[in-house]
Amino acid sequence: MESLWPQIEPLLAQVTKPARYIGGELGAQMVEHRCDAVSWLLIYPDTYEVGLPNQGLQILYEILNERPDAVAERSYAPWVDMEAAMRAAGVPLFSVENHYDAGAFDVIAFNLSAELVYTNVLNLIDLAGVPVRAVDRTIDHPVVMAGGHCVFNPEPLADFIDCFVLGDGEEVVSEINEVLVAFRTAAGRAAGASASTSREDMLRALSRVPGVYVPSCYDVAYDDTTGRLAGITSKFADTPDRIEKRTITDLGEWPYPRQQLVPLIEVVHDRLNVELFRGCTRGCRFCQAGMITRPVRERPADQVRTMVSAGLERTGYDEVALTSLSSADYSGIEETVTGIIDDPSCSGQVSVSLPSLRVDAFTVGTAAQIQRVRRTGLTFAPEGGTWRMRQVINKLIREEDLYAAVDAAFSQGWKRVKLYFLIGLPTETDEDTLGIVALAKQCVAIGKRYHSSVAVTASVGGFVPKVQTPFQWFGQNTIEELTRKVYLLRDAARPVRGLTIRWHDPKATAAEGIVSRGDRRMGAVIEQVWRNGGMFQEWSEYFDLALWTDALEANGMTLEDAVYRHRTEDEVLPWDHISAGLHRDFLWQDWRDALAEHGLADCRWTPCYDCGACTGYGVEHVVASAVPPAGGSQGTGQDLSTGGQVPVRFLSTAPSSAAPVDGPADTAVALAGEGRS
């Protein structure tokens, strides 16, 4: 293969942030392509700055490059100015290491972390010079793969992706590579007389790897009268009817990334990242990440320490993030963070961040201790405005926990607090929605006891029901309804000084809903949006709802049916043949429990509900401590019957000069008693 650098270099003078395209990161592997090694191009379908830090992609990059029979390079979506320059100059998509032509790789594999990047995926396949539709590809084209959270409903992309990989990629990536060695490498072809040169045979062989879904090996049937999906079934005896996700049992066996990439330019999450554990069993019902990554698998504490100290030494970063879905739940989190702070080799210059704070004073105490540089505010995610709402979504945070957390934050010097909420949740009433402002107002009042000016931001997202969660049957709120709720909040917040409401565009929420739960026919919509120029739909400056609604209409679909409609219990769902381990009847029961406002405690510390994630795969939680963390009520076995009714108490004493907070008790009563529909 020949480097495209001489053609790329002259383009870089014309584009913004040219360093996105030069590679050269610490940890980048300038691999030599060999005839006995399968070549992989791992692509994150968004900008370099967003994609580079992706840990999943970096893990696979290292695992593949450690194999003697594989090489891996990376690529990202060129920004619109670069893409235009590339197309004008006839330069295809390229890898950032060797600047090789993407179309010449054996595999191009996408990480799918968000639905609105799907049009970028099509664009990148096209930019690689590969036919966008899988049926048009020959054995000479790369195998187009996808993994990541979004593949738990693969159907909207089924026409474009040759094979999807479900769940943890650490083990399966090697199994896939072994299959491809036979088909893709000259050495493999020569060695195995059975190795066919037909693309179909190759995909068939891939479909037999557990955790791999090859859409072309399945028949899709639709009901003649209703037009609804009737079923997706395997065409062959040796391909499974239901594809189960892959789960690694022990995170300690995978201390990756060992050589985290350090980019030359600033990217999001520009710091050392060490994964504390995978999976989360808090059971928040809106949270797809929590549902599909069960069970909890903690990394051994000594391995965390080694990865942090070796990583800091190697990279020169002065910040380490201890990542996971709820980092404060890690057994012995306190010892872990103090161990890092007190490490003499860090000489007091390293800050530790916990990207996902639990809402309680204990967590804030830990955060205060470890955040050497308090340049940002603290963020909490109560998600629902009332206790009733939080019971529905199973985010079991009592008001006093939130206020204690906020009190701790303000008293320890923070002046800015950000609160995350969702609107458009199942059973939500206007009282629930307005509860957001009531909570945020209390937080401002708490802050005023410590500082003359404080800033509380309530960030409000529109809820998109996600597949493989108990809310997968719920009909999403309409754009109009979400907009009405946003205005309700905005008007209620206007008189409150120190409170800002920010919201996500309800139109973008609708577009996300279109792709999230679509069946295979949604592919035509995505393709049309792309053909009409709809790229970077995650970026507000390029998002255009009209592209989506026009494409829906052209394909005989409606927002009403695709997004706003409640699904019924007996309906065949487009992702029914895809399994994240969760039994459908568990999810249905949890949905009924949600409607009954019944919360469910964390199964790490309480008996198993047999959701299927452990029981189905013969795996179990790997948790060092059998007792829930101190402090807070978030599903840790404390009495949860009184989350909203308790009169609000401030856990620390106010400075003597501070004025009394007006009306906390009134608000608590108002929040508690109402809003049941």
Add this chain to the structure above:
Amino acid sequence: MRIRFRYSKLGKIRFTSQRDVARMWERAIRRAHLPIAYTEGFSPRPQLSFGLALPTGAESLSEYLDMALDPMRVAEDGVDLDSLPAELTVLLPEGLDIEEAVEVERSKVSLQQMVTSCSWTMRVVGVSRDELAEQASLLLAADTVPIMRERKGREEMDDLRPSVLALAVADASDNLVIDPSGRTVGLVAELSTQPRGVRPTELMRGLIAVSGGSSARSIDGAPTEGASSRIPVLDRVCRTQQWIECDGLRQEPLLGRVVPAGADLAMHAMERAS
């Protein structure tokens, strides 16, 4: 204790910004466990001071960085200025090479304020060698060269002429234009940095202005539609030297490197890069 480094920035890394380079240095310094001094206050930063910003996309043989070391820790650990450049270079990304490190006096004036001019070599496309030579002599002969410059986000008219201290098309025999295709013409210039630094792209605008073209064009000097064919466009730029002028002597910012005004270190430096 204050150390001044001279380093080069060559190759692909030229597409990173000055800010990016600062962050690369900070990481390298931490990896080397240098006894660096930190600023006081709530969020301490390493005490580093970079000289004149180099435009993104330009290469350089002559970048400078001042670093303050913590005297207490220096006394304990010691610092070897001779081995330091090599030790730090391996910790920096490819394309950043430290050539020298010397101890300098603590000064109230920053490096950026001290530098009076920079020498540049440029590869130019869009014009023939004779056309470029003519434009250069027109510019040197002009009393004023008004161009549009960006200042605090606004475009305003400014006279470029006083800032152009030297300008010449490179001799065909010069080894200066490292472009085997022969597509480009070499240009050498010394541009003043006081009161405001002049960028090579602005020099291009000046050349266009004196040759009767409009100087109203995009910042990168790319020709706008309908422009005449004699528009010089930068292909490659390299800062070869920074100068501190004092009492008629031009001095390289590393101490003990005094050279008389007019000496052509720039040419020499460019040869080394080839």
